[in-house]
Amino acid sequence: MSSFPPPPAFKPFNLALIQLGQIGPDKAANLKHARDMIRKAANGEGEGAQGKPDLIVLPRWAKDRFVTLQECFNSPYGHTHFPVYAEPIEFKSGGKYNIEASQSESVKMLSEAAKSEGVWLLGGSIPERDPSNGNIYNTSTVYSPQGELVVTHRKVHLFDIDIPGKITFKESETLTGGSTTNFFDTEFARVGLGICYDVRFPELAMISARQGCQVLIYPGAFNTTTGPLHWELLQRARAIDNQVYFSMCSPARDLTAGYHAWGHSLVVDPMGSKLVEAEDGETILHTRINPKTFNDARAGIPVTTQRRFDVYLDVSKGS
Numbered sequence: 001m002s003s004f005p006p007p008p009a010f011k012p013f014n015l016a017l018i019q020l021g022q023i024g025p026d027k028a029a030n031l032k033h034a035r036d037m038i039r040k041a042a043n044g045e046g047e048g049a050q051g052k053p054d055l056i057v058l059p060r061w062a063k064d065r066f067v068t069l070q071e072c073f074n075s076p077y078g079h080t081h082f083p084v085y086a087e088p089i090e091f092k093s094g095g096k097y098n099i100e101a102s103q104s105e106s107v108k109m110l111s112e113a114a115k116s117e118g119v120w121l122l123g124g125s126i127p128e129r130d131p132s133n134g135n136i137y138n139t140s141t142v143y144s145p146q147g148e149l150v151v152t153h154r155k156v157h158l159f160d161i162d163i164p165g166k167i168t169f170k171e172s173e174t175l176t177g178g179s180t181t182n183f184f185d186t187e188f189a190r191v192g193l194g195i196c197y198d199v200r201f202p203e204l205a206m207i208s209a210r211q212g213c214q215v216l217i218y219p220g221a222f223n224t225t226t227g228p229l230h231w232e233l234l235q236r237a238r239a240i241d242n243q244v245y246f247s248m249c250s251p252a253r254d255l256t257a258g259y260h261a262w263g264h265s266l267v268v269d270p271m272g273s274k275l276v277e278a279e280d281g282e283t284i285l286h287t288r289i290n291p292k293t294f295n296d297a298r299a300g301i302p303v304t305t306q307r308r309f310d311v312y313l314d315v316s317k318g319s
C-alpha cells in the first residue's frame with residue numbers, strides 16, 4: 001500500500017514558464033533580471049496569457065498561478081562555475097525551512113518574489129553547497145504564495161556525456177547527485193520534480209506518477225546537439241508513458257556563452273500534444289492546465305489500470 005496521502009483534487013490552473021536570457025557572470029544582475037521577469041510573468045505578460053484569463057475563471061486568486069524558471073538560473077551553466085555560484089540551503093528547522101536564517105541570496109529573492117506576487121514559484125535550480133559535507137548539488141526550490149520554501153529537489157542523474165566532435169560535459173566533475181524523489185502539493189495539483197537529464201530516466205517520472213502527481217515539471221538546459229534530437233521527444237514520451245502533464249523550462253540560447261542552450265521551453269498534455277512551445281529567445285509562456293485532458297486520457301486509454309505488475313521483473317536487477 002502506498003505511504004503517500006492521496007493527491008489533491010486536480011483543478012484547472014495557469015502555468016507560466018520563464019525562459020530567461022541575459023544570464024552572465026554577475027550573480028546579482030542574474031537575480032535582479034529573474035526577479036523582474038517573475039513580476040512580468042505574474043502580471044500576465046508574455047505569450048498566450050490572453051489578458052489574464054485566470055482572473056475570470058478562477059477569480060483573482062493568485063494561488064492558481066504557477067511560475068517556473070530554468071535550470072541554474074543564477075549562474076552560467078558549466079561545471080567550473082558551479083562551485084563559484086553555489087549557495088547553502090541548510091535552513092530546515094523544526095520541519096520548516098527558515099527563510100530568515102537562510103544564507104542564500106537566491107532563496108531569499110525567490111521567497112520574496114513568490115510572496116509579493118502571490119504565486120507558486122518553482123525557482124528553476126541553483127548550485128547548492130551542503131555545508132555538512134562540502135558537496136555541491138544542482139537543486140530546485142519551490143515556494144508557496146506565502147513565500148514558504150515547501151520542497152527542494154537535488155538533480156539525481158548528473159549530466160555526464162561525451163559525443164565526440166559535438167559535446168562533452170561532465171557535471172560530476174564538481175556536482176554530486178541527489179538521492180531522493182520529490183513532489184509537492186498545491187491547491188490544484190500534485191507536482192513532481194526532476195531536473196533536465198533526469199528526463200532521460202523514465203523510472204523517475206514513473207515513480208512521481210505512481211505517487212499521484214498529475215503534473216511533472218523539470219527545469220532544464222538541453223543543448224544544440226541533443227536538443228533538436230531529444231528535447232521534445234523525451235517530454236512527449238514521459239507525458240504519454242504516465243498520462244500526465246509534462247513540462248521543461250529552458251534558458252534562452254546565448255551564443256556568446258560557453259554552453260549553448262536549446263531553448264524551446266515546452267508544455268505537453270497527457271495525450272502527448274504540445275500545448276505551448278518557445279523559440280530560442282527570452283520569453284514568458286503561459287498556458288492553462290486542464291484536468292479534463294488528464295481524465296479523458298486515462299479513461300479512454302486505461303493503461304493506469306491495466307499494468308501487469310505480476311509479469312514485470314524487478315528491473316533493478318537487470319543489466
Ligand SMILES: NC(=O)CCC(=O)C(=O)O
Pocket residue numbers: 071159195196197198200220221222223226227230
Ligand atoms: N543540463 C542537462 O542536464 C542537459 C541534458 C541534456 O542536454 C541531454 O541531452 O540530456
